[in-house]
Amino acid sequence: xxxxxxxxxxxxxxxxxxxxxxxxxxxxxxxxxxxxxxxxxxxxxxxxxxxxxxxxxxxxxxxxxxxxxxxxxxxxxxxxxxxxxxxxxxxxxxxxxxxxxxxxxxxxxxxxxxxxxxxxxxxxxxxxxxxxxxxxxxxxxxxxxxxxxxxxxxxxxxxxxxxxxxxxxxxxxxxxxxxxxxxxxxxxxxxxxxxxxxxxxxxxxxxxxxxxxxxxxxxxxxxxxxxxxxxxxxxxxxxxxxxxxxxxxxxxxxxxxxxxxxxxxxxxxxxxxxxxxxxxxxxxxxxxxxxxxxxxxxxxxxxxxxxxxxxxxxxxxxxxxxxxxxxxxxxxxxxxxxxxxxxxxxxxxxxxxxxxxxxxxxxxxxxxxxxxxxxxxxxxxxxxxxxxxxxxxxxxxxxxxxxxxxxxxxxxxxxxxxxxxxxxxxxxxxxxxxxxxxxxxxxxxxxxxxxxxxxxxxxxxxxxxxxxxxxxxxxxxxxxxxxxx
Amino acid sequence: xxxxxxxxxxxxxxxxxxxxxxxxxxxxxxxxxxxxxxxxxxxxxxxxxxxxxxxxxxxxxxxxxxxxxxxxxxxxxxxxxxxxxxxxxxxxxxxxxxxxxxxxxxxxxxxxxxxxxxxxxxxxxxxxxxxxxxxxxxxxxxxxxxxxxxxxxxxxxxxxxxxxxxxxxxxxxxxxxxxxxxxxxxxxxxxxxxxxxxxxxxxxxxxxxxxxxxxxxxxxxxxxxxxxxxxxxxxxxxxxxxxxxxxxxxxxxxxxxxxxxxxxxxxxxxxxxxxxxxxxxxxxxxxxxxxxxxxxxxxxxxxxxxxxxxxxxxxxxxxxxxxxxxxxxxxxxxxxxxxxxxxxxxxxxxxx
Numbered sequence: 014x015x016x017x018x019x020x021x022x023x024x025x026x027x028x029x030x031x032x033x034x035x036x037x038x039x040x041x042x043x044x045x046x047x048x049x050x051x052x053x054x055x056x057x058x059x060x061x062x063x064x065x066x067x068x069x070x071x072x073x074x075x076x077x078x079x080x081x082x083x084x085x086x087x088x089x090x091x092x093x094x095x096x097x098x099x100x101x102x103x104x105x106x107x108x109x110x111x112x113x114x115x116x117x118x119x120x121x122x123x124x125x126x127x128x129x130x131x132x133x134x135x136x137x138x139x140x141x142x143x144x145x146x147x148x149x150x151x152x153x154x155x156x157x158x159x160x161x162x163x164x165x166x167x168x169x170x171x172x173x174x175x176x177x178x179x180x181x182x183x184x185x186x187x188x189x190x191x192x193x194x195x196x197x198x199x200x201x202x203x204x205x206x207x208x209x210x211x212x213x214x215x216x217x218x219x220x221x222x223x224x225x226x227x228x229x230x231x232x233x234x235x236x237x238x239x240x241x242x243x244x245x246x247x248x249x250x251x252x253x254x255x256x257x258x259x260x261x262x263x264x265x266x267x268x269x270x271x272x273x274x275x276x277x278x279x280x281x282x283x284x285x286x287x288x289x290x291x292x293x294x295x296x297x298x299x300x301x302x303x304x305x306x307x308x309x310x311x312x313x314x315x316x317x318x319x320x321x322x323x324x325x326x327x328x329x330x331x332x333x334x335x336x337x338x339x340x341x342x343x344x345x346x347x348x349x350x351x352x353x354x355x356x357x358x359x360x361x362x363x364x365x366x367x368x369x370x371x372x373x374x375x376x377x378x379x380x381x382x383x384x385x386x387x388x389x390x391x392x393x394x395x396x397x398x399x400x401x402x403x404x405x406x407x408x409x410x411x412x413x414x415x416x417x418x419x420x421x422x423x424x425x426x427x428x429x430x431x432x433x434x435x436x437x438x439x440x441x442x443x444x445x446x447x448x449x450x451x452x453x454x455x456x457x458x459x460x461x462x463x464x465x466x467x468x469x470x471x472x473x474x475x476x477x478x479x480x481x482x483x484x485x486x487x488x489x490x491x492x493x494x495x496x497x498x
Numbered sequence: 499x500x501x502x503x504x505x506x507x508x509x510x511x512x513x514x515x516x517x518x519x520x521x522x523x524x525x526x527x528x529x530x531x532x533x534x535x536x537x538x539x540x541x542x543x544x545x546x547x548x549x550x551x552x553x554x555x556x557x558x559x560x561x562x563x564x565x566x567x568x569x570x571x572x573x574x575x576x577x578x579x580x581x582x583x584x585x586x587x588x589x590x591x592x593x594x595x596x597x598x599x600x601x602x603x604x605x606x607x608x609x610x611x612x613x614x615x616x617x618x619x620x621x622x623x624x625x626x627x628x629x630x631x632x633x634x635x636x637x638x639x640x641x642x643x644x645x646x647x648x649x650x651x652x653x654x655x656x657x658x659x660x661x662x663x664x665x666x667x668x669x670x671x672x673x674x675x676x677x678x679x680x681x682x683x684x685x686x687x688x689x690x691x692x693x694x695x696x697x698x699x700x701x702x703x704x705x706x707x708x709x710x711x712x713x714x715x716x717x718x719x720x721x722x723x724x725x726x727x728x729x730x731x732x733x734x735x736x737x738x739x740x741x742x743x744x745x746x747x748x749x750x751x752x753x754x755x756x757x758x759x760x761x762x763x764x765x766x767x768x769x770x771x772x773x774x775x776x777x778x779x780x781x782x783x784x785x786x787x788x789x790x791x792x793x794x795x796x797x798x799x800x801x802x803x804x805x806x807x808x809x810x811x812x813x814x815x816x817x818x819x820x821x822x823x824x825x826x827x828x829x830x831x832x833x834x835x836x837x838x839x840x841x842x843x844x845x846x847x848x849x850x
Contacts, residue, residue, distance in 0.1 A: 118763035119694050141694075162640050169637060175644070176615050189823040196762040197781055197802045201818040202846070203656070203828055204601070204614050207647035211640045228696040251555035257578055257668035297698060299718035303671075356636040358556050388637040428638035436641070443641055448630050451834065455643050458830030471642065 016056040020077040020101070024059055027069035032107075034058040043084065043102050047149075048092040048435055050405075055082075055096035062107045064124075064184065064220035070103050071218065072188045080467050081186075083214040085126060085157030088149040090352060091433030093161065093213045093469055100467075103218065105156050111135050112221070120179060120196060122223045125156025129163070132224060141226035144171035147429070148337055156219045162211030164429035166262040166336070167293075169387035173429070175210040177225050183209065183217035186460045196223055208455070213431050213470040216459040230295035233261070234305050235329040238312040239286035239319035243267060246288035247362035249315035250386045253292065254359070256311055258304045262293040263387030264336050267366070270343060270381040270394070271335075277342035280335035281328075283319055290317075290386065291336055339383040340394065347379070347396035349405075351412050355419030356390045356428035368418055369393055376411040378404075390428035391419070417442050432470045441477035449474060500548035500562070504629065504660055510541055511658070512627035515838045523654040523842055525564060526591025529600050531808050533653050533845045534816055543595055543658065549573055550661065551635070558618060558635045559666050563595025563659040570594050574666055582610040582667045584701075586743045595659040601651025604743035605701035605712070608693065608778030610667075614650035619663035622649060624656075625836025635663045648831075654842040655850050656835040670714035673700070675735030676727055678709045682767050685709040686780045690764050693779035697723055703742055704776040705749055710738060742777065749775040754786040755809040757793040761802030768796045794818055817846060825849075 016035055024033045034040050035057055044054040059070045074081040080100035087094055096102045108124035111131065115121070116139035121132050129150040132143040146165035147153055153163065158174045159181060171177075180194040194206035209216055240246035246265060253260065266274065266282075266289045275282040282289060290312070294304045305322070312320055323329035335342075344350055357365055366382060373380040373395075384391040393415055397408040416426040416439040426432075426439040440449070452471040456463065472480070514521050522538035524530075547564040554577040561570055567587055574580050584604030585597045598620075603613045619633030622645070633639055633646035649659060680688065685704035692699045692711065698719060701712035710732065713723045724731065732738065741747040750756065759768060760782055768774070768783065770793055775784040785793055789811060793804035798818065806816040820828065825847075832839065832850055844850070 116694065117690065120763070162644075164638055172611070172615070173638065175647070176611060185823065187823075191823055191827070192821070195760075195801070195803070197760045197765075198608075198612065199760040199803070201803050201805070202820050202824060203831060204648050204651050205824075205827065207614055207644050207650075210644065212643055216643075228694060231696050254557060255555035257671075259668065297696065297715060297719050297722075299722065300698070300715050303716050303718075356638045358553075358558075358635055360553055360556060385638070390636075390638045423634065424636050425634055425639040425641045427641050428636070429640060431640050432642075440641060445631075447628050448632065448642065451624075451628075451630055451632075451645065452642050454834035455645070455831065458827055458834055 017077055017079065020073060020079055021057060023073040023076070024057065024070060024101070027073065028059060028061055028066050032060040032062065034060070043087070043096065043104065046084070046087040046089040046092060046094040048090055048095070048433065051092045051095050051434055053096045053098060055102035056099060057101045058104055059101055060104050060107050064108070064182070067103065067105070067108070067218055067220050068184045068188065070101065071184050071186055074101055074464060075186055075188060078462065078464070080464050082466050083156070083160070083218045085154035086128070086152045088153040089157060089161060089433060090354070090430040091427070091435040093431050093433035093466070095434055097467055105154065108220065114139065116141060118196065119226045120223055121226055122221065123155055124221060125219045126154050129153050129155060129158055136226045140229050142229055143224055144177050144227050145174050148340070155222050155224065159210055159219050159222055160212065160214045161429070161431045164385070164388070164390070166264055166385060168385065169263060170259050170261045171227065175207050178206065178210060178222065179225055180223040181206065181209065181219050182221040184220050185217045186462070186464050191217060211431070213433065214466040215456055215470050216465065232298050232301045233293065233295045233329065234301055235323040235332055236292040236294070236305065236308055236312070237321045237332055238290045238292070238317040239283045240288045240290070240316060241286065241318050242316070243288045243366055244363040245316040246290055247366065247386070249290060249312055249317070250362060251359050252311055252315055253308060254387065256307060258294070258308055260292050260387055261295040262291065264291040265289065265384055265386035266336065266339060267382040269379065270339050270383045273342040273346055273381060274335035274339050277345060278334050278338050280331050282335050286319065291332065336383065343381045343394045343396070346381070348398045348400060350397065351395040351408055353391065353393045353395065353412050353415050354427045354430040355416050355424055356388065357419050357422050357424035359386070359389045361422040362386065362389065365391070365418060365422060369415055372411055372414050376407055378408055378411055388428065389424065413439060434469060437472040437476060438480045440472050441480045446474050446477070449477065500550060501545060502562070503546035507541065507543070507546060507623055507658060507660070508627050508629060511623055511625065514539065514840045515626050518838060518840065520840050520843050523599070523658055525593030525596030526566070526589060528587065528589030528592045529596055532600055534848070536842060536844045538842070541658065544591070544593060546660065552577070554579060556635065557666055558663055560635060560661060560663040561594050562661055563593060565594045567592040567594055567597050575669070578669050579666045580669050581616070581664065583607055583613045583616060584610070584743060585613060586745070588744065594662055598650055598659055598662050599652060599654050605703065605739050605777060608702065608781060609700050614647045616665040617646050617650045617662065618665055620646040620649050620659055621661040622657035623660050625838055625841045629660065633663065637665065653845045655832060655846050657841065670700070671716050672720055673712060673714045674720045674724065675710055675712045675732040675738065676724065676729040677732050678711070678729035679707055680709055681707060682773065682776065685776060686767070689776070689780040693763065697726070701739060702777065702779055706773070712739060747775070749784065752786070753810055755789055756807045757785040757787055758805045758807040759783045759785065759793055759797040759802055761797060761800050765800040765802060768793070768800065770796045
């Protein structure tokens with residue numbers, strides 16, 4: 014679609030000619046985020062350098078009734094930054110200044126294009142760090158983290174983005190500035206900061222974020238336990254948490270994922286194990302010692318066949334490297350893979366893994382499992398070959414079946430990757446029309462004309478009717494035998 | 499025992515919507531003093547009570563809104579767990595729903611986090627009688643907007659909390675309270691310094707020249723902390739922290755209006771006259787002011803905000819005013835969840 018020349022003229026006047034891209038070649042790199050099975054070349058890309066310029070872009074879009082999609086580094090896994098036809102892609106990467114690292118007040122104030130890791134690096138000289146650590150932390154930006162409420166491997170103890178965010182300054186589509194939250198940790202009125210966090214660019218555009226920094230822990234230990242049975246490993250997860258230990262990270266991998274990671278980075282994983290558990294403990298010297306001893310005893314009692322404590326920081330990083338590179342490692346096993354992101358109550362871990370294995374066999378597609386076991390957040394990786402006829406559809410169906418299984422046991426279709434365009438269908442399984450309408454009402458309170466990231470995050474009721482027609486065969490709900498609550 | 503009173507509550511709300519009758523949501527009525535005074539037909543939630551699920555290994559408890567807070571805490575304690583934000587009860591009848599709706603947290607707030615951080619899911623009765631379920635019982639959930647956390651501290655102006663799922667944490671293995679004598683400025687500095695460090699502080703309080711610090715951890719850790727921090731060990735310190743949480747401490751006695759100021763880290767002592775009671779890491783400061791004196795400007799001057807927490811005489815506004823774009827958003831959200839404006843109208847702001 015040819016962009017509206019008046020809109021382009023307005024944007025160029027506000028941002029300068031070099032900050033507005035319209036040619037097909039210049040716009041092509043922005044046609045997808047990390048969900049690269051969905052592509053849409055943007056008609057216009059705006060690259061503002063300041064908060065005021067961001068506001069100018071939104072005002073111009075409002076004036077010309079043009080949809081606008083905000084994008085950080087484009088590392089999102091659910092297509093949240095997929096351009097919309099006829100719209101403007103608002104790229105925030107040039108707003109990349111760290112405005113303030115205040116060690117005394119234990120906070121950092123940054124522009125939205127600053128990377129997640131960039132904040133921790135800037136804080137490190139003060140003995141502080143920013144806790145949420147999504148695996149894309151080298152590249153992903155804090156603006157995107159706020160939009161997705163990003164997690165990572167240390168959420169159980171150190172929280173998600175929403176737990177580490179103090180204040181955001183937001184430009185609205187109405188052309189107004191909002192300040193949500195406060196460095197005091199409390200602000201008058203309704204709790205709008207948590208409502209805004211994870212809203213996937215549907216409610217406003219973050220131009221500045223103030224985050225809480227944490228002191229680096231005095232001692233960190235990493236325990237690796239291997240099991241010859243997935244169920245015993247899954248049960249160990251629940252036992253550790255019920256014992257009163259709150260691990261900084263508790264990660265589980267199944268046999269295909271273990272073997273793929275070991276082949277990829279040679280991190281010392283036992284390739285004959287059926288399941289592997291990585292348990293990181295952090296805190297004060299004596300407390301970590303105590304938890305380490307309890308965890309070792311518990312894991313032995315749960316039937317761990319191998320147990321190893323990293324002897325130094327180098328070994329700890331090597332042991333983590335397998336887990337952190339599990340996605341690309343599994344990616345080497347097949348031409349394509351889908352990464353799912355359901356979360357379930359931990360007590361169903363073993364049953365859900367068994368059921369996923371059955372579904373995988375029935376679909377004739379391999380699934381490797383890597384997940385944040387402490388949070389019950391699963392990342393089944395479905396392996397397929399898009400070059401083979403029908404295989405993409407089979408993989409999508411298997412993915413949908415896995416997410417429906419997560420909902421059926423009381424979980425959610427997305428723990429940390431967001432809905433974007435990818436999980437609009439599965440959202441219809443998790444929510445009824447009442448909840449979806451309420452979400453649309455919330456959006457209207459912020460964006461009455463629906464110009465911000467339209468069509469993402471919350472499906473329309475019409476879409477759900479179509480999805481239901483597709484998924485419900487013969488009037489039977491999937492997994493009708495499972496309790497729903 | 500589960501008592502599901504959803505149908506009757508829905509019926510009452512629908513009737514009120516049809517007639518345009520304002521409702522005053524009442525749990526245990528222990529925090530009626532908080533917020534702007536309102537009238538309205540009481541909508542009693544205490545008949546809607548019971549703990550629905552608590553599996554200690556999940557670190558989640560789900561209960562009906564009218565469940566007594568004391569019952570929830572007793573259940574958790576049986577399993578060596580607690581509500582990490584240490585909520586005030588302000589009376590034996592306090593309910594879980596009222597606690598979440600008021601969004602208040604006790605001494606542990608500064609280190610454990612605010613109440614809203616622990617709200618995982620809610621089932622909500624809207625002002626037009628819809629029953630909606632948001633969030634869930636899992637730690638990580640980004641499906642749909644986080645309406646559950648929006649409900650935390652909403653004072654019932656958006657909906658009635660039918661069920662709440664809340665994240666819980668293990669009890670600490672041990673605790674120790676140390677007391678040190680110092681003036682306000684030095685105490686504020688010390689609290690800020692502790693907030694930056696890695697010591698396992700779980701509460702702080704300063705009043706009348708004495709700083710109290712509570713630490714949690716293993717015996718060995720607590721011994722190490724004691725050597726590093728100094729001061730004297732306070733015996734039977736639980737009573738002290740309970741008196742702060744429940745405002746039975748002598749500072750809170752008397753009739754003078756009680757102001758709560760929440761300020762950013764390292765904010766200087768406020769220009770309000772009279773000595774405050776300082777809590778958390780220095781971020782919550784209580785003041786007794788003469789009637790007619792307001793703390794709004796003094797708190798705003800240091801980047802914080804003030805709330806008239808308790809008062810005898812019907813004050814016009816008890817919460818700090820919002821910027822105009824925020825006022826419009828609040829009204830938009832009110833319309834979305836309570837189009838007829840019948841739920842606790844005026845409790846938070848006059849027009850909400």
